[in-house]
Amino acid sequence: xxxxxxxxxxxxxxxxxxxxxxxxxxxxxxxxxxxxxxxxxxxxxxxxxxxxxxxxxxxxxxxxxxxxxxxxxxxxxxxxxxxxxxxxxxxxxxxxxxxxxxxxxxxxxxxxxxxxxxxxxxxxxxxxxxxxxxxxxxxxxxxxxxxxxxxxxxxxxxxxxxxxxxxxxxxxxxxxxxxxxxxxxxxxxxxxxxxxxxxxxxxxxxxxxxxxxxxxxxxxxxxxxxxxxxxxxxxxxxxxxxxxxxxxxxxxxxxxxxxxxxxxxxxxxxxxxxxxxxxxxxxxxxxxxxxxxxxxxxxxxxxxxxxxx
Numbered sequence: 001x002x003x004x005x006x007x008x009x010x011x012x013x014x015x016x017x018x019x020x021x022x023x024x025x026x027x028x029x030x031x032x033x034x035x036x037x038x039x040x041x042x043x044x045x046x047x048x049x050x051x052x053x054x055x056x057x058x059x060x061x062x063x064x065x066x067x068x069x070x071x072x073x074x075x076x077x078x079x080x081x082x083x084x085x086x087x088x089x090x091x092x093x094x095x096x097x098x099x100x101x102x103x104x105x106x107x108x109x110x111x112x113x114x115x116x117x118x119x120x121x122x123x124x125x126x127x128x129x130x131x132x133x134x135x136x137x138x139x140x141x142x143x144x145x146x147x148x149x150x151x152x153x154x155x156x157x158x159x160x161x162x163x164x165x166x167x168x169x170x171x172x173x174x175x176x177x178x179x180x181x182x183x184x185x186x187x188x189x190x191x192x193x194x195x196x197x198x199x200x201x202x203x204x205x206x207x208x209x210x211x212x213x214x215x216x217x218x219x220x221x222x223x224x225x226x227x228x229x230x231x232x233x234x235x236x237x238x239x240x241x242x243x244x245x246x247x248x249x250x251x252x253x254x255x256x257x258x259x260x261x262x263x264x265x266x267x268x269x270x271x272x273x274x275x276x277x278x279x280x281x282x283x284x285x286x287x288x289x290x291x292x293x294x295x296x297x298x299x300x301x302x303x304x305x306x307x308x309x
Contacts, residue, residue: 001143001236003185006150006178009052013151016051016084017041020152022159022291027262028278029285033163035156038267038297042076042104044222045149045175045295046139050077052148053137054085062087067134069093069126071119071221072101073296074139079110090134092126094118098221098300118216119225140174141231150178156291157186164288167274169295170194170203170244171223173233179293180240193283194237194244195273197252200224206234207244219252219269219303222296245283251276256307259294266304271296 023034037045054066066089068078075091082089089110093102095117105112116122130136138145152175156163166183168176173194180192196204199218205211206227216224227234237244247255252269255276259267267275274292277283 001146001177001181001232003182005143005147006154006182009144009147010151010154012052012055013048013148017048019155019159022156023263025263025292027258028275029290031287031289032278032285033160033291034263034275035152035291035293036265037152037293037295038265038271042073042080043297044073044077045152045293046073046077047080048151049142049145049148049174049178050074050137051081051084053142053144054078054081054087056144057135061135065090065134066137067126067130068137068139069119069123070139071224072097072298073222075112076101076104076298078137079105079108082110083108090129092122094122096216096221098298098303100298100300104298123225138228140172140233141228143232146174146178146233146236148178149175150182152293153179153182154186157183160289160291162289163190163291165191165193165290166293167193167195167277167283167290168293169223169270169273170196171200171225171270172227172231173203173237175293175295176241177233177236181236184240191242192240194241195277196244196246197223197270197273198246198248201246202227203237204244204246207237207241219249219256220273222268222270223273245277247273247276247280247282251280253307255279265294266297266299267294268296268299
């Protein structure tokens with residue numbers, strides 16, 4: 001995984017995905033900017049990695065059919081990428097997946113298979129099916145997926161050359177691994193901080209040698225799940241990240257309300273963790289030029305109702 005891989009991914013994605021906006025967030029701080037991946041195709045950063053991976057497949061690999069596992073955003077991204085390339089796709093999703101994310105799969109003609117009570121169970125079933133037939137597209141443990149996500153880092157430096165710090169939501173690490181490689185290779189002085197939800201602390205545990213538990217009932221459903229043993233994201237994150245921090249459930253909820261009320265954007269819990277870290281001074285508001293990645297905006301209406309009541 002190199003900067004060259006990310007630059008190549010940018011060229012491959014350019015005909016399909018315009019750059020996402022970088023928007024000022026003055027209520028968070030004078031020099032704080034939001035990188036709005038919720039405005040992307042399928043309303044998530046995930047389309048970058050999924051599309052780069054599927055465009056990179058050979059015709060024979062695509063003809064076998066795509067299989068993926070996801071709690072939502074990777075699923076919609078794979079479905080859309082398969083639709084663009086004419087491939088069939090089957091996505092394993094936990095039974096608890098929000099309806100909006102299931103519908104994102106179906107609307108592009110892919111098959112949504114609800115299996116298991118959490119992401120880890122859905123992924124295990126997907127990998128079992130791949131062994132029989134199919135081409136696996138991991139949501140994070142794939143250099144092509146990471147390179148696609150890394151194009152966000154390149155865009156941030158193009159849009160905000162004076163950036164001093166980038167704060168990024170983290171699940172399996174595909175997003176932050178790509179962003180960190182791009183940012184650090186272009187300017188090693190820029191600080192890169194990852195944010196886990198307390199309910200989904202897998203990368204925090206790996207970074208700080210902790211054993212905090214997963215909590216599956218969370219606003220951050222997109223971040224839930226353990227990291228695959230031997231994942232290349234672990235190596236990249238341990239090499240490139242400056243820190244990993246945690247935010248609590250109520251802090252995420254407040255950040256989601258802030259994004260809707262003050263910025264005018266619907267943002268899911270996992271997508272709001274980086275903003276939550278700044279709002280609650282888990283990451284200090286110290287005057288540095290800071291880009292905050294807002295990774296996704298797929299929220300069920302029922303969740304929004306509960307949040308706003």
